[in-house]
Amino acid sequence: MAEQVSPPKEHLATGQLIGQLSEETRTDPDQIETEIAKHTAELEQTVVGLRKRLDVTKQYRLLWDRARQRVENNAAVAADNARIALVRAQNATPREWVPILAAVPVLVGGIMLIDVTVRRKNP
16 A cells, blocks of 8 residues: 655645644544634634725725714814804904904805815715
């Protein structure tokens, strides 16, 4: 009977698995199949986890939702600042109007910039 020669471990798809098995396990086909099935299941779980983490559509939606939330928050802050500026302008003396009038175009420009940015990203 000729001696069976196995290929080098680096040529085996299960090379790492074969290297981890004990001598008695290497000769038991059922044990080898059990180990292969176990490692296959582990690899499948790894692949599923990687797919979830690398889901580009999901990541895009998350980033889009975060950006939209920031824009909404910034718009709310800008609206509050505009209301404050309006109240100050209504109660201000003519000398106090200069800084208030200077702030209004800045607020309006900020709101317009936010609007243009959102429209470009979501046509």
